[in-house]
Amino acid sequence: MLEEANKLNLPVTFRAAGTSLSGQAVSDSILILTSKYWTNSEVLENGNRIKLQPGVIGARANIMLKPYGRKIGPDPASINSAMIGGIAANNASGMCCGTAQNSYKTLESLKIIFYDGFLLDTSNSESIEKFKIHHAVIYNEVVQIIKETQDNQKLVERIHHKYKMKNTTGYSLNALVDYTNPIDVITHLMIGSEGTLGMIAEITYNTVIEHAFKASALMIFENIEMACNVVSILKSAPVAAVELMDRASLRSVEEMEGVPNYLSTLSQGASAVLVETVAANNEELTAQIVEIEKAINHIKPELPFKFTDDASLYNQYWKIRKGLFPTIGAIRKIGTTVIIEDIAFPVPRLAEGTLDLQDLFKKYNYDKAVIFGHALDGNLHFVFTQDFGAASEIKRYEDFMEELAILVVDKYDGALKSEHGTGRNMAPFVEKEWGAEAYILMKRIKQIFDPKGIINPGVIINDDKKAHLKNLKPLPKADDQIDKCIECGFCEANCVSYDLGFSPRQRIVLHREMSRLDALGLSKEARELEKSFEYGFDSMCATDGLCMLACPVKINTGDYVKRVRARKHSGNKIAKMIVNNFSLTIKGVRVGLTLSHVFANIIGHKAYNKVVGTATSILGQKMEWTKYTPKAAQVKIQKQTGLKPNALKVVYFSSCINRMMGASNSYGDEDTVFNKTLNILNKANCEIIYPEDRENLCCGLAFKSQGFAESANIASDKLFQSLLKASNNGEYPILCDMSPCSLQMRESMEDSSLKLYDITNFTTEFLLDRLEFVPVDKEVAVYSVCSLKKMGIEEDLYSIAKLCSTQVYTPSTNCCGFAGNKGFNFPELNEHGLRTLDEQIPESVTDGYSTSRTCEIGLSKNSKVDFKPIVNLIDLATKPKIN
Numbered sequence: 097m098l099e100e101a102n103k104l105n106l107p108v109t110f111r112a113a114g115t116s117l118s119g120q121a122v123s124d125s126i127l128i129l130t131s132k133y134w135t136n137s138e139v140l141e142n143g144n145r146i147k148l149q150p151g152v153i154g155a156r157a158n159i160m161l162k163p164y165g166r167k168i169g170p171d172p173a174s175i176n177s178a179m180i181g182g183i184a185a186n187n188a189s190g191m192c193c194g195t196a197q198n199s200y201k202t203l204e205s206l207k208i209i210f211y212d213g214f215l216l217d218t219s220n221s222e223s224i225e226k227f228k229i230h231h232a233v234i235y236n237e238v239v240q241i242i243k244e245t246q247d248n249q250k251l252v253e254r255i256h257h258k259y260k261m262k263n264t265t266g267y268s269l270n271a272l273v274d275y276t277n278p279i280d281v282i283t284h285l286m287i288g289s290e291g292t293l294g295m296i297a298e299i300t301y302n303t304v305i306e307h308a309f310k311a312s313a314l315m316i317f318e319n320i321e322m323a324c325n326v327v328s329i330l331k332s333a334p335v336a337a338v339e340l341m342d343r344a345s346l347r348s349v350e351e352m353e354g355v356p357n358y359l360s361t362l363s364q365g366a367s368a369v370l371v372e373t374v375a376a377n378n379e380e381l382t383a384q385i386v387e388i389e390k391a392i393n394h395i396k397p398e399l400p401f402k403f404t405d406d407a408s409l410y411n412q413y414w415k416i417r418k419g420l421f422p423t424i425g426a427i428r429k430i431g432t433t434v435i436i437e438d439i440a441f442p443v444p445r446l447a448e449g450t451l452d453l454q455d456l457f458k459k460y461n462y463d464k465a466v467i468f469g470h471a472l473d474g475n476l477h478f479v480f481t482q483d484f485g486a487a488s489e490i491k492r493y494e495d496f497m498e499e500l501a502i503l504v505v506d507k508y509d510g511a512l513k514s515e516h517g518t519g520r521n522m523a524p525f526v527e528k529e530w531g532a533e534a535y536i537l538m539k540r541i542k543q544i545f546d547p548k549g550i551i552n553p554g555v556i557i558n559d560d561k562k563a564h565l566k567n568l569k570p571l572p573k574a575d576d577q578i579d580k581c582i583e584c585g586f587c588e589a590n591c592v593s594y595d596l597g598f599s600p601r602q603r604i605v606l607h608r609e610m611s612r613l614d615a616l617g618l619s620k621e622a623r624e625l626e627k628s629f630e631y632g633f634d635s636m637c638a639t640d641g642l643c644m645l646a647c648p649v650k651i652n653t654g655d656y657v658k659r660v661r662a663r664k665h666s667g668n669k670i671a672k673m674i675v676n677n678f679s680l681t682i683k684g685v686r687v688g689l690t691l692s693h694v695f696a697n698i699i700g701h702k703a704y705n706k707v708v709g710t711a712t713s714i715l716g717q718k719m720e721w722t723k724y725t726p727k728a729a730q731v732k733i734q735k736q737t738g739l740k741p742n743a744l745k746v747v748y749f750s751s752c753i754n755r756m757m758g759a760s761n762s763y764g765d766e767d768t769v770f771n772k773t774l775n776i777l778n779k780a781n782c783e784i785i786y787p788e789d790r791e792n793l794c795c796g797l798a799f800k801s802q803g804f805a806e807s808a809n810i811a812s813d814k815l816f817q818s819l820l821k822a823s824n825n826g827e828y829p830i831l832c833d834m835s836p837c838s839l840q841m842r843e844s845m846e847d848s849s850l851k852l853y854d855i856t857n858f859t860t861e862f863l864l865d866r867l868e869f870v871p872v873d874k875e876v877a878v879y880s881v882c883s884l885k886k887m888g889i890e891e892d893l894y895s896i897a898k899l900c901s902t903q904v905y906t907p908s909t910n911c912c913g914f915a916g917n918k919g920f921n922f923p924e925l926n927e928h929g930l931r932t933l934d935e936q937i938p939e940s941v942t943d944g945y946s947t948s949r950t951c952e953i954g955l956s957k958n959s960k961v962d963f964k965p966i967v968n969l970i971d972l973a974t975k976p977k978i979n
């Protein structure tokens with residue numbers, strides 16, 4: 097692609113996860129995604145090194161390194177979404193890594209693809225020799241600029257000075273003074289080059305220790321000066337992270353659930369310093385805490401503080417820090433943009449700089465602006481909201497940015513971009529920060545590596561001094577549920593349809609564009625747009641809502657898609673007829689499944705799939721039949737006998753799916769979920785209560801996910817009334833045997849007195865003492881479906897599996913993509929969702945377990961393992977307890 101773009105003189109921009117904050121991963125020309133096909137990785141030398149392609153998510157690399165007690169050095173707050181290509185190209189860093197463990201410092205070698213498609217592997221001498229011949233001009237020019245720079249003492253000093261702070265403004269000129277070997281210089285120049293010099297095709301990092309012992313303290317001081325004094329002292333103390341938060345920051349999160357109450361009662365100027373210390377063992381940790389406390393004990397805090405390693409308190413402290421950006425994002429006026437800036441002052445002048453910055457906010461009426469940051473490096477972030485819809489507002493922003501540059505550069509000789517990269521937004525100020533000589537050198541670097549100026553043009557080097565005021569992204573009002581979106585892209589890593597259909601961010605952008613068109617009176621164009629993207633937006637959305645778990649402002653785009661579907665379906669008569677005659681539907685499906693299996697057994701599953709495909713296509717929605725499609729469920733209510741005196745009364749609601757769908761052919765003679773659950777409850781001495789009108793009940797999920805909101809509510813209300821009665825107004829626990837339905841019930845009956853349990857947490861809470869677990873001697877895989885993740889009870893599933901089997905593997909993906917009916921109608925989503933499943937399960941494993949009958953169909957179809965309901969394993973591994 098690069099080669100072709102070069103031939104055709106077409107600009108290209110690389111994009112990894114697209115979470116950048118300075119406008120460096122956008123293009124109106126060719127956008128090359130270095131994510132989808134660039135996800136290989138290899139842990140080397142017992143985790144001391146790791147080789148990664150640019151599409152590996154940072155957090156994924158750390159998961160691979162965890163067993164070795166190691167991690168990659170760079171730790172941006174976006175690590176759960178940001179990918180290695182973007183992390184390295186931005187030289188991103190975070191709370192702990194400082195400047196000692198960023199990509200520049202921990203890089204071992206790179207594979208680089210240059211503008212003409214030539215590949216250089218900096219770890220391979222043969223490749224280097226080829227490069228020297230093929231790209232003699234680049235090589236010789238680099239030799240020349242190294243010499244010229246190193247001979248220029250004034251420039252060398254300027255470069256050293258600039259990197260005393262954390263700094264990502266402009267190119268990494270430190271490469272030219274830290275190294276003399278041209279290949280080393282090229283390798284390090286690529287770091288922080290924001291995709292403007294070539295593509296990073298692979299990076300090998302030297303990893304760093306992930307300490308197992310950590311403790312944090314939240315220190316509150318009366319004013320920002322005292323807090324900054326503490327920061328200066330801590331620079332030479334054994335600390336891993338020191339985060340500063342001003343009064344406005346603390347105020348912005350005081351209403352947030354789970355933060356300490358005292359935040360709202362602090363004095364007017366109170367400022368916080370959040371400190372973390374890490375160690376290899378407890379003794380070391382204690383000694384470090386003593387040393388830190390001693391170093392600052394002459395500065396009186398506003399409130400007494402104490403280091404803690406208690407997870408709940410520790411998480412509370414970090415929740416404050418991590419909540420700052422999202423909170424501002426969530427409370428901003430609709431239509432405004434959240435701006436996050438990223439400057440650095442020299443640490444000894446941090447207090448003075450912070451006060452000046454607060455004055456600047458006052459001057460420009462940015463009343464809600466908050467300041468926080470990685471104080472140990474003098475790195476401050478500030479967040480404010482900005483309306484780009486009015487010329488006067490753009491002017492206010494322009495003047496503010498001009499004065500900010502004067503403040504940071506002229507008064508403090510600080511950095512205008514400390515870790516987020518220059519991008520387009522700070523490109524007009526690079527020369528101001530660095531001075532003419534260094535800027536000319538940067539322009540020369542760009543010219544050497546990109547002679548035609550087609551690689552990410554306008555980023556870092558930009559002659560337009562108003563570039564930061566152009567191409568501003570509109571955020572038109574679209575819908576209350578999605579208006580808060582800041583388009584950061586964190587959702588994408590959690591979305592099953594990303595890379596196949598749309599991601600949640602793309603869904604929201606589409607609807608914003610439709611709203612913009614509607615507002616302009618271009619409704620026809622808006623509807624055309626909607627229609628042409630229906631597959632990506634709707635068909636490919638599993639509506640699992642996992643996107644919300646990653647979203648800083650907690651948008652559930654899955655729910656939004658359901659609402660869009662509901663708008664199209666409102667008042668659908670067939671759905672209402674079904675919900676009001678539900679037992680008939682169940683019987684109908686059972687008959688259908690029975691007949692289908694008869695035919696499929698005669699003509700073969702493949703041939704029958706063709707028949708089903710053709711017939712359903714004619715009816716409008718193609719469906720798939722596979723050998724894993726379940727047989728009709730046999731539901732046999734048994735009269736309970738022999739209950740002992742301490743019997744536990746439990747209401748058992750079996751989901752409609754489990755009442756319709758039984759075992760797959762591959763399960764042999766294993767029984768249905770319903771009958772297995774009865775076995776378990778009987779063994780555990782539970783008195784089973786069935787809700788009234790059992791056969792007519794449904795949680796409503798099947799209707800809700802299709803957009804039949806009214807029918808979903810009818811179903812859910814009916815179920816609620818029946819459960820209320822059966823549980824004696826909430827006295828007895830209620831068990832549901834399918835996780836997606838458990839979640840739906842939890843959500844729709846949230847405010848009720850009902851004690852609702854999924855099969856997983858019901859087992860851990862009630863059955864561990866009532867059953868004897870005898871682990872089965874076989875390796876099993878256990879898959880947590882997205883509803884378990886959303887309910888936060890994945891661990892319950894894993895712990896049950898570990899009681900039931902001698903060896904448990906826990907592969908994980910986003911949602912599996914089966915999504916109720918999607919697995920039958922759009923099997924490609926399911927296939928895509930499970931594309932990495934097999935590689936996570938050893939060859940020797942043949943049996944898998946999960947908690948959703950439909951997901952189990954897709955899991956079996958798309959892996960080498962036969963997935964069954966977890967109740968099958970529990971039943972196999974348990975006996976009645978003999979007291």
Ligand SMILES: Cc1cc2nc3c(=O)[nH]c(=O)nc-3n(C[C@H](O)[C@H](O)[C@H](O)COP(=O)(O)OP(=O)(O)OC[C@H]3O[C@@H](n4cnc5c(N)ncnc54)[C@H](O)[C@@H]3O)c2cc1C
Pocket residue numbers: 109110111112113114115116117120121130150171172173174177178179180181182183184185186187188189190191289290291292294295296297421515516517552555584648
């Ligand atoms: C809420 C939030 C918090 C953040 N916190 C931090 C933080 O703590 N610290 C921090 O440093 N940043 C932070 N960021 C900014 C951003 O997430 C990071 O800089 C991140 O490393 C970017 O990675 P990405 O995969 O999204 O890269 P992208 O945004 O896709 O790309 C980043 C740059 O790298 C280039 N690029 C991408 N792939 C390649 C490649 N293969 N070869 C060459 N160039 C390439 C792109 O052209 C672009 O210029 C935050 C962002 C958000 C939204």
